[in-house]
Amino acid sequence: MTERVFNFSPGPATLPYEVLVQAGKDVVNFQETGIGLIEISHRSREFMAVAEEAEKNLRELMEIPDNYKVLFLQGGASSQFFMIPMNLLGNGKKATYLNTGTWAKKAIKEAKLFGEIDVPYSSEENSFNRVPTQDEYTVAEDSEYLYFVSNNTIYGTQFPEFPETEKMLISDMSSDILSRKIDISRFGLIFAGAQKNLGPAGVTIVIIRDDLLERTPQNTPTMLKYKTHADKGSMFNTPPCFAIYAVGEVLKWLKKQGGVAAMEEINREKATLIYDVIDSTDYYIGHAEKESRSLMNISFNLPTAELEAKFIAEAATIGLNGLKGHRSIGGCRASIYNAFPRDGIVKLVEFMKQFELDNPA
Amino acid sequence: MTERVFNFSPGPATLPYEVLVQAGKDVVNFQETGIGLIEISHRSREFMAVAEEAEKNLRELMEIPDNYKVLFLQGGASSQFFMIPMNLLGNGKKATYLNTGTWAKKAIKEAKLFGEIDVPYSSEENSFNRVPTQDEYTVAEDSEYLYFVSNNTIYGTQFPEFPETEKMLISDMSSDILSRKIDISRFGLIFAGAQKNLGPAGVTIVIIRDDLLERTPQNTPTMLKYKTHADKGSMFNTPPCFAIYAVGEVLKWLKKQGGVAAMEEINREKATLIYDVIDSTDYYIGHAEKESRSLMNISFNLPTAELEAKFIAEAATIGLNGLKGHRSIGGCRASIYNAFPRDGIVKLVEFMKQFELDNPA
Numbered sequence: 093m094t095e096r097v098f099n100f101s102p103g104p105a106t107l108p109y110e111v112l113v114q115a116g117k118d119v120v121n122f123q124e125t126g127i128g129l130i131e132i133s134h135r136s137r138e139f140m141a142v143a144e145e146a147e148k149n150l151r152e153l154m155e156i157p158d159n160y161k162v163l164f165l166q167g168g169a170s171s172q173f174f175m176i177p178m179n180l181l182g183n184g185k186k187a188t189y190l191n192t193g194t195w196a197k198k199a200i201k202e203a204k205l206f207g208e209i210d211v212p213y214s215s216e217e218n219s220f221n222r223v224p225t226q227d228e229y230t231v232a233e234d235s236e237y238l239y240f241v242s243n244n245t246i247y248g249t250q251f252p253e254f255p256e257t258e259k260m261l262i263s264d265m266s267s268d269i270l271s272r273k274i275d276i277s278r279f280g281l282i283f284a285g286a287q288k289n290l291g292p293a294g295v296t297i298v299i300i301r302d303d304l305l306e307r308t309p310q311n312t313p314t315m316l317k318y319k320t321h322a323d324k325g326s327m328f329n330t331p332p333c334f335a336i337y338a339v340g341e342v343l344k345w346l347k348k349q350g351g352v353a354a355m356e357e358i359n360r361e362k363a364t365l366i367y368d369v370i371d372s373t374d375y376y377i378g379h380a381e382k383e384s385r386s387l388m389n390i391s392f393n394l395p396t397a398e399l400e401a402k403f404i405a406e407a408a409t410i411g412l413n414g415l416k417g418h419r420s421i422g423g424c425r426a427s428i429y430n431a432f433p434r435d436g437i438v439k440l441v442e443f444m445k446q447f448e449l450d451n452p453a
Numbered sequence: 454m455t456e457r458v459f460n461f462s463p464g465p466a467t468l469p470y471e472v473l474v475q476a477g478k479d480v481v482n483f484q485e486t487g488i489g490l491i492e493i494s495h496r497s498r499e500f501m502a503v504a505e506e507a508e509k510n511l512r513e514l515m516e517i518p519d520n521y522k523v524l525f526l527q528g529g530a531s532s533q534f535f536m537i538p539m540n541l542l543g544n545g546k547k548a549t550y551l552n553t554g555t556w557a558k559k560a561i562k563e564a565k566l567f568g569e570i571d572v573p574y575s576s577e578e579n580s581f582n583r584v585p586t587q588d589e590y591t592v593a594e595d596s597e598y599l600y601f602v603s604n605n606t607i608y609g610t611q612f613p614e615f616p617e618t619e620k621m622l623i624s625d626m627s628s629d630i631l632s633r634k635i636d637i638s639r640f641g642l643i644f645a646g647a648q649k650n651l652g653p654a655g656v657t658i659v660i661i662r663d664d665l666l667e668r669t670p671q672n673t674p675t676m677l678k679y680k681t682h683a684d685k686g687s688m689f690n691t692p693p694c695f696a697i698y699a700v701g702e703v704l705k706w707l708k709k710q711g712g713v714a715a716m717e718e719i720n721r722e723k724a725t726l727i728y729d730v731i732d733s734t735d736y737y738i739g740h741a742e743k744e745s746r747s748l749m750n751i752s753f754n755l756p757t758a759e760l761e762a763k764f765i766a767e768a769a770t771i772g773l774n775g776l777k778g779h780r781s782i783g784g785c786r787a788s789i790y791n792a793f794p795r796d797g798i799v800k801l802v803e804f805m806k807q808f809e810l811d812n813p814a
Contacts, residue, residue, distance in 0.1 A: 174674035294693035313535035332655035
């Protein structure tokens, strides 16, 4: 077997190795049923137990109150961009969005199809290198909700604190769900595509306060109503079984690591190792302003594009993969979600120091 | 390891064992990259090649003309129920639907949100035990398309020939895609959830004639426009990578079996083995009328509900699983898609004969 490499990809991303090994067995023969995991009926006792345990562990890890539903949906986070306003706006209703990156911008575009969208803050002019502080925007009085992206994968920014407002919060947490403790009760809805901190691509988690299920306009297609899925425990139609299973395995692993509070500490320590290198030299320049730095994605530049290309290529030869930045801002990026091992970061930090010595600007 | 059982489930359903074994390896370490299949970037060279090969093999196996796009979408076949009329109707446009079962009925319900829906045929009064012949309905002159479900999983009915009409056909082939040769050029759109004949749950194949991509109303959410996905090779957002990979492996397996024509012959022979038992006795009663019989799902009854329960339970003890019929019509059902092995059918047929002897009515 090839040696396992350190995969810094932004998503799909590194998963715990023990989860992969277990999944590899279960795909062929699930729990000794003589049927593979990907062949077994979603209504079988065995699979229902998998889905229930995944939800139970997510509720426990995130301390989700009882008046919130947990949904396992298809269509990616991108489908939530329109489902949220389709279900919660309409009839000239208003919502407030903070424009902190590409994914926020896409969500704003879709929301405009369903209501009046107020965007009181944007960091687009500065290549989205920061998120706002509380005094940089106001939430319109008649807004139904305040929408924000808690972590911006491309730019490596993250809200250190969530917005303070009386309005209900809605957040795209695709790239930092389960990476830190949060107070769910401040949110109307939280969603996250699985392929960063949760599992493989193919399932999106939606956590929604149950009173919101009743707001959807009548003429909405059945599959696009949150209530449809909430009423059927995400089994209105055949769910993406494998992805749900894999999320469940990741959640079990996360519990073994000590849960979200423990993970938050580990994440902080992992990110600090890299930021310390960036801060100790002018050779590596972080993209994000210090106060907005993400613990999940670290975007940085080298003195020249040529050096960046060389850095990425040389890193790959020693098993440090996926360090290329997003095409929209270039440079380098290290995505270090929950499951990314500390050893890989230590190796990257050593490589960064040596590369600077070997390749003076 | 537990012995592999014969799994007659209607979907998710039996997959080729060699596909499971390969998937089990690739999940842990994909093509010796040192990265698991479910961790690797969807934009990596390796995964792009997987998606391209899957599409290429599907085109080859189904003889899909160049003016059709192949899309790998999320949301299940159930999402196609609304996406089709959302993209192709609107503004008082009309379409014709044939009501041959639960899934047709659900599609009709969603279509009514977007246009005038004509339903000139329904077999609902007879528990959907047949599909119509050509002279049993007419397609309205001003219909945009004729929609039908080519195989009705629950009732075990299947269109032996496709409707003859000048209108373009649209078909839900979730339960018989790739089971027989078809002439794609008669269709505007064909779709199929993967979890019966194609692979695991989590991806839906849509084959769409390219001129239809331009019909979508402007104010449709980006993710719900077929064109969005067609223009980006189904990579507008992160696709359900694992499900696409697994479909690709099933398609490779199907090519090795000799392709669709060979599979059609095998399917006919497999189904005949069971129908011969049903026809040779009054003990087993087929649900579908003979002319409408499905080669994929065989729904049948025993003299009493008690005997049916005993039949299903005893079958399970000898490794014949998932024979319970759908709750809406009760009884028994054997789902025998492409990947269901002939040996399992021989074993079922022997069991049926013995059970009748041991349990006279």
